[in-house]
Amino acid sequence: MEKMEVSKELVKKLLDGVISDQEVLRLLNSYKDEDRFQKYMELLQERVPWKDEILLRLSEHIYVVRKSSGERISKCSCGHEFGDYRVNWKLNCLINVRRTIQEMSEVYSPEPACPEPDWQEIREFFCPNCGTQLAVEVLPPGYPVQFEFLPDIDGFYRDQLGSPLPDADQYKYEDKSLELIKSWAKEG
Amino acid sequence: MYKHANEALAKAKSLKELLRAKDELTQKTGYYFGIEVLGLKEEDPIKFERFYSEIHNLALRARESARFVAASPGGREMGESLWSICTPEGDTLANSLGFSTHMVAYDTCIRFMIDNDYEENPGINDGDIFSTDDGKTGGAPHPGDTYSYMPVFAEGEIVGWAVAVNHIMEAGAPIAGSWPGFSVDTSMDGLVFPPMKVGENRTPARWWEQLWKSRTRAGVFNVLDDKMRLAGNVIIADGIKEIVREYGLDYYKRAIREVIEDSRRAIKENIRTSCVPGKFDGATFRVVKYKGLSKLWPHADKDFMLHTKMTLNVNSDATILGDMTGTSKWDYCAFNGYPGGADIAFYLPITGNFVHNTKMTSGLFYDVKSYYPKGSTYNPDTDYAAFSNIWAQSMAMGALHWNAITRSMFAKGYLEECLSVEGDWAGIQGGGTLANDQNYGFTNFEQVGGVAQGAYPYRDGSPVTWAMWTQLTNIGNVEEWEYLIPPFFYLGRRLVKDFCGHGKYRGGIGLSSIHWVVQPGKDLYVSRGGAGTSQTTHVALGQAGGYPAPNSWYLAVRNSNLNDKIKGGMPYPRSADEILDYLAEEKITAQDVQIFKYDPPQLKMKDGDVFSDASGAGGGWGDPLERNAQSVIKDLNEGWVSEKIALTCYGVVARKETSDNEVRYLLDEPATQKAREDKRNARLRCQSVKDWWENERKKVAKKELIEPVKYMYNSSFSTQDGDSFKQNFIDFWQLENNYDLN
Numbered sequence: 001m002e003k004m005e006v007s008k009e010l011v012k013k014l015l016d017g018v019i020s021d022q023e024v025l026r027l028l029n030s031y032k033d034e035d036r037f038q039k040y041m042e043l044l045q046e047r048v049p050w051k052d053e054i055l056l057r058l059s060e061h062i063y064v065v066r067k068s069s070g071e072r073i074s075k076c077s078c079g080h081e082f083g084d085y086r087v088n089w090k091l092n093c094l095i096n097v098r099r100t101i102q103e104m105s106e107v108y109s110p111e112p113a114c115p116e117p118d119w120q121e122i123r124e125f126f127c128p129n130c131g132t133q134l135a136v137e138v139l140p141p142g143y144p145v146q147f148e149f150l151p152d153i154d155g156f157y158r159d160q161l162g163s164p165l166p167d168a169d170q171y172k173y174e175d176k177s178l179e180l181i182k183s184w185a186k187e188g
Numbered sequence: 189m190y191k192h193a194n195e196a197l198a199k200a201k202s203l204k205e206l207l208r209a210k211d212e213l214t215q216k217t218g219y220y221f222g223i224e225v226l227g228l229k230e231e232d233p234i235k236f237e238r239f240y241s242e243i244h245n246l247a248l249r250a251r252e253s254a255r256f257v258a259a260s261p262g263g264r265e266m267g268e269s270l271w272s273i274c275t276p277e278g279d280t281l282a283n284s285l286g287f288s289t290h291m292v293a294y295d296t297c298i299r300f301m302i303d304n305d306y307e308e309n310p311g312i313n314d315g316d317i318f319s320t321d322d323g324k325t326g327g328a329p330h331p332g333d334t335y336s337y338m339p340v341f342a343e344g345e346i347v348g349w350a351v352a353v354n355h356i357m358e359a360g361a362p363i364a365g366s367w368p369g370f371s372v373d374t375s376m377d378g379l380v381f382p383p384m385k386v387g388e389n390r391t392p393a394r395w396w397e398q399l400w401k402s403r404t405r406a407g408v409f410n411v412l413d414d415k416m417r418l419a420g421n422v423i424i425a426d427g428i429k430e431i432v433r434e435y436g437l438d439y440y441k442r443a444i445r446e447v448i449e450d451s452r453r454a455i456k457e458n459i460r461t462s463c464v465p466g467k468f469d470g471a472t473f474r475v476v477k478y479k480g481l482s483k484l485w486p487h488a489d490k491d492f493m494l495h496t497k498m499t500l501n502v503n504s505d506a507t508i509l510g511d512m513t514g515t516s517k518w519d520y521c522a523f524n525g526y527p528g529g530a531d532i533a534f535y536l537p538i539t540g541n542f543v544h545n546t547k548m549t550s551g552l553f554y555d556v557k558s559y560y561p562k563g564s565t566y567n568p569d570t571d572y573a574a575f576s577n578i579w580a581q582s583m584a585m586g587a588l589h590w591n592a593i594t595r596s597m598f599a600k601g602y603l604e605e606c607l608s609v610e611g612d613w614a615g616i617q618g619g620g621t622l623a624n625d626q627n628y629g630f631t632n633f634e635q636v637g638g639v640a641q642g643a644y645p646y647r648d649g650s651p652v653t654w655a656m657w658t659q660l661t662n663i664g665n666v667e668e669w670e671y672l673i674p675p676f677f678y679l680g681r682r683l684v685k686d687f688c689g690h691g692k693y694r695g696g697i698g699l700s701s702i703h704w705v706v707q708p709g710k711d712l713y714v715s716r717g718g719a720g721t722s723q724t725t726h727v728a729l730g731q732a733g734g735y736p737a738p739n740s741w742y743l744a745v746r747n748s749n750l751n752d753k754i755k756g757g758m759p760y761p762r763s764a765d766e767i768l769d770y771l772a773e774e775k776i777t778a779q780d781v782q783i784f785k786y787d788p789p790q791l792k793m794k795d796g797d798v799f800s801d802a803s804g805a806g807g808g809w810g811d812p813l814e815r816n817a818q819s820v821i822k823d824l825n826e827g828w829v830s831e832k833i834a835l836t837c838y839g840v841v842a843r844k845e846t847s848d849n850e851v852r853y854l855l856d857e858p859a860t861q862k863a864r865e866d867k868r869n870a871r872l873r874c875q876s877v878k879d880w881w882e883n884e885r886k887k888v889a890k891k892e893l894i895e896p897v898k899y900m901y902n903s904s905f906s907t908q909d910g911d912s913f914k915q916n917f918i919d920f921w922q923l924e925n926n927y928d929l930n
Contacts, residue, residue: 014603017646017693024646027604031545032461040601056464056599060645060692060732060810091881094874106836107812109686110765112783113738113802116723118894119475119493122735128876131868133811136730140473140493140897142888144920145877146729149595151466155504160460175467178919184878185922188885 004030008039015043037161050079055165056156058149061132062089072153072171080129086176088147090125090135098122150175193221197441203302203312203346207277220279220449220554228443229450239435239443240547244282246427247271250352251284254420260357260409261672262633263416265664269354271420273428274298276339276346279550281444284420287658288548289535290353293335295550296327296528298349301383310385314341317387317418319396321359323575325382327528330578331359332366332631332717334410336417337383338390340425342432347440350424352417355636358406358619358629361576365617366631367717369787370481371522371574372488378576379403390422405619405629451543452551458542459555460506464599468500468592471514472584473724473900476521477786488520493724493900494565496585497913500592508556510534510589514913515561516903518568525578527558530566533582534558536656537590541597541605562908569908583611583719586656587727594731598645607649608642608695608731608807611656614718614740616801618790622674622709630673631717632703635740637663639804640688640696643734648819649696649806651683663699675708675793680762684802686833687765689725691734691808692815697828698738698805700763704750705793714799715790716742723785726807734808742788743767743800748778751796764800812838813867817860824853839864888921891929898929905929 004026013019014027044063045054052065052075061077064085074082074089082089098104099121104114107122115122115138123137123145137146152173158164189209190196196209213222229236250271255264263269270286278298280291297320306312318337320326328335338350361368361378371377379399386396392414400414401407432440474494483489497514518524531553538552560567566582590609598606613636619629638661641654655661666678679702688695705712720726720739730736743764753776754760761767761776770776782788793799820840823829831853834840841859845852891898905914918927 011601014646019604019646021647024604032458032602034461036601057601058595058599091877093877094871095877095880096871096874097880107690107735107833108738109830109833110684110768112741112743112764112768112785113687113722113805115725115738116475116785119897120473120724124871125733125877126871126874128872131871133733133813133871135733136735137728138725138730138736139471139728140893140900142884142893142897142901142917142921143471143728144917146469146471147467148729149466149468149592149599151464151599152502152504155465159504160465181881181920181922184881188882 002030004033006033006036006039008043011036011039012043048077055153056151058151059134061127061134064151064153070167076127076130076132076134078127078130078132080127084176086150086174087180088145088177090145091177091180093125093134094128096124096126098124147175147177193223193445194442203276203307207299207302210277214554220452220551221445223445223449226446226450228439228446236443236446239431240447242431243273244547246424247273247282247284250420250423251286253423254416257419258412258415260406260413261668262357262631263354263413265662265668268633268636270352271424272351273424274349274351275444276348277302278349279448281348281447281549283548285660288539289532289657290333291550292531292535292553293327293353293528294349294351297325297335297337297383300325306383312339312346313388314339315389316385317390317392318383319386320381320383322380322382323526323529323578324571327526329525329529329532329582330367330576331378331380332356334413336414336421338421338425340428342429342440343437347432347437348428348444350421352420354413354417355633356406356413357409357631358404359576360404363715363790364405364619364629364713365715365717367577367579367615367617369522369577369715369717370478370789371576372485372520373572374574376576377574390418392418405627447547448549448551450551451546451549452554454546455538455542455552456506456555458545459502459508462541462600462602462605463502463593463596465502465504466596468502468595470498470500470588470592471728472496472581472588472726473728474523474581474584475721475723475786476519476523478521481789485520490899492519492896492903494519494523494581495900495904496565496581496588497904498585498588500589502596506555510558512558512560512564512566513909514904514916515564515566515907516900517563517906517910518565518570518573519903520574522574522576523565523578523580524568524573525566525575525582527560527567529575529578530560530582530585531558533579533586534589536586537593540590540656541593561910564907577717579613580719583613583657584726587611590656591727591729591731603645607644608689608734608809609656610642610689610695610726610737610805610807611639612719612726612737612739612804613639613655614716614801614803616703616714616799617717618712618714620675620708620710620712625710628674632669632673632676634663634669634701635699635801635803637661640698640806642689642695642737642806643691643693643809645693645732645809648693649688651696652699652804653696675705675712676703677706678702679704679760679798682763683828684763684765685827686830687738687802688805689730689735689737689807690812690833690837691730692810692812693734694808694815695737695806698802700765700800700802702761702763702767702798702800705795705797707795708793712793713790714793716788716801718803721784721786730807731809733811737805737807740801740803742784744782744784744788744791744797745778746780746794746797748776748796750776750798764802767798767800813864817855821853821855835863839867885921889923893929901929
């Protein structure tokens with residue numbers, strides 16, 4: 001294996017899906033460039049139409065950011081804010097549920113490839129602002145919404161990057177989704 | 189007991205003492221066998237690496253030689269075989285090419301033999317041959333995977349084990365094949381045996397050969413595979429003796445443990461470098477349709493769904509814990525397993541992602557752990573649970589692990605490593621009697637050897653190029669399968685249009701073959717061993733807005749006019765979807781057409797019947813509306829997607845142009861822009877999750893779920909740790925604490 005110098009330009013090509021197979025192969029066959037995260041963050045920050053500091057990218061369009069107020073939230077690339085990053089951002093999305101073969105066969109084909117109605121349903125989660133499809137779940141009816149990734153941001157910055165975040169003591173690493181759900185139950 | 193490794197290695201008088209010393213020193217110090225300083229490596233790194241390369245070479249050589257000494261076609265052609273070298277106490281030092289996470293099983297088996305005093309009875313001596321295919325005592329995932337162990341002696345003491353495993357052609361269960369899909373308890377799993385001494389002086393016992401011939405339907409093939417495993421183990425055992433002579437016994441004993449500690453550190457460092465820590469939810473579901481299959485076992489006469497839940501914790505100290513709390517209780521079905529066998533699937537992403545710059549050893553098991561609740565699918569609280577096809581859903585468990593690691597690496601920016609991971613494999617199996625009264629059994633490993641790769645965040649997945657369980661992707665030659673399975677001929681083998689998880693980047697397209705039955709003789713029965721079926725997707729969560737891959741489906745067409753059409757020189761279908769088209773257009777007619785979105789039961793096939801599969805699709809990545817419209821047009825022109833899916837899933841409108849009798853699709857840009865805008869606007873009119881939750885909550889409170897789904901939840905609530913999943917369910921829906929689904 002070689003130690004490869006990975007330029008910001010190459011990471012940009014990876015992000016844009018225009019990287020060549022040969023370049024991918026070199027990346028796969030090399031030791032990991034330890035400063036990739038910094039380059040990644042710089043590139044992402046240059047692209048988003050807002051100023052909040054990106055702490056982490058969770059998915060294609062979902063970021064954990066620190067607002068100027070100091071609050072850490074999850075946020076869509078379009079600017080929509082989902083609230084505390086420790087609450088499952090899916091709970092603040094719009095949702096479409098496909099329950100019948102007719103509905104499912106618009107996204108699974110041929111027809112025998114469709115999940116079985118009543119045994120499974122397809123849940124599509126959309127950003128309420130830009131309408132991007134952010135996640136898909138195919139689960140039995142009644143199954144709780146899944147929290148795909150609750151990051152241990154402070155553990156990451158402290159133990160892996162060696163630069164603890166200044167507000168670490170304000171954010172315990174815990175899933176706070178239940179607080180939102182309880183508030184829904186109270187409203188109901 | 190001992191203060192450090194060197195003392196244990198010098199003074200331990202039995203394997204039992206060595207094993208205890210390793211466990212205690214590892215536990216006490218956090219270093220493998222208490223090895224804090226890699227003394228031999230530091231003193232002379234070139235010698236250390238030369239030593240290891242000789243060890244590794246033995247494992248590689250064993251495989252490449254032995255499978256040409258004697259082997260079934262399955263053992264010879266496919267990646268379903270592995271040779272390894274272990275320490276005396278059961279940790280792996282080196283592997284050949286092949287399905288390398290099988291090495292997890294060695295620890296279970298060797299530990300069992302040591303704990304149960306095999307050193308005294310039956311004795312462990314130079315030249316002995318041991319074998320097992322048992323899950324509970326031998327760590328085997330299922331009885332189709334058969335392991336051979338040979339203790340390696342040098343200078344009068346045991347210095348390790350040569351181990352070989354391969355997937356045999358037939359397992360001897362009531363349902364013919366090597367993954368019997370209907371098994372109520374382990375007495376129906378086939379020929380299952382705990383670690384047994386089956387030969388001495390490098391010679392298999394006569395009864396052992398006869399056992400394969402009497403108790404399985406592919407006795408000749410299974411004996412050939414047994415000889416193949418033995419041949420490789422002999423190569424290893426002889427080679428180790430030479431290496432000990434060259435390097436000295438003391439060096440050998442210390443160096444093999446340093447190798448494992450060295451790789452443990454490298455893997456931990458790779459996790460630290462590649463991953464963002466966090467907690468990742470994942471789930472997968474597997475349909476069991478046993479209702480009506482038999483009245484003999486009323487406790488198994490039911491349809492239900494197995495649930496595998498994984499919460500993966502990637503910790504900031506670069507350790508990983510996969511917690512399967514919430515997984516179903518074991519059941520009266522073929523799809524249970526035991527921890528050793530389950531771990532073979534669980535560790536796949538570790539070998540796939542973190543062993544690239546180090547040695548493939550047991551070092552990867554020390555900082556990455558699995559937890560299977562007692563009583564669950566993968567850790568039954570009984571010795572009698574069937575495990576004839578754990579792979580039915582354990583490969584999806586491996587995919588949950590891998591998809592979580594992908595999310596973690598995506599956050600770190602290593603996108604090149606990220607993909608939507610699926611592992612939907614399938615095998616067609618069966619047995620029969622030829623016209624000359626010859627009985628036989630078979631397994632076609634075609635869709636075990638290679639499946640589609642899921643999409644990456646920067647490109648589409650490719651078809652038939654990948655298998656998360658082996659580096660040796662190879663679906664085999666059609667001709668090889670045809671001569672192996674007497675009455676099965678290929679009418680076609682082809683990718684199935686639309687059959688993938690869609691997304692900004694789509695998954696690799698799944699494959700279909702048509703198996704045409706020609707002169708089967710007296711009888712032929714066919715069934716399917718495989719991963720999921722299309723009634724559920726392979727994993728429950730897609731990646732970044734892409735759809736998870738669809739699972740396998742099957743088609744049996746019996747009593748048709750296909751033979752007449754072929755004799756008449758008419759066109760014939762080449763894949764499962766084309767059969768459906770031919771039937772719809774009445775180009776062929778049949779009295780008996782069955783589509784299976786679940787495991788087909790064993791089917792009796794006659795001359796001219798066909799059985800077809802569609803399997804191995806890859807998952808998508810990202811929002812399909814973000815897919816480059818020209819990529820959709822390209823897919824249309826190449827036949828990978830249909831006009832319908834182009835529009836309904838991707839919002840792409842194509843217009844057709846015909847020139848030289850060839851239809852070409854062209855992008856209708858304005859119509860596509862409008863279609864995509866319309867779809868986006870329709871999404872923005874959808875209900876909020878909060879509103880959906882309020883409505884769903886009422887249904888859940890009223891228990892408005894079908895019985896198999898209720899059964900699935902109740903099963904998950906009832907394992908040793910099931911209460912915590914139940915509480916999670918109650919909390920999510922804000923139900924009364926005494927809520928139940930009975």
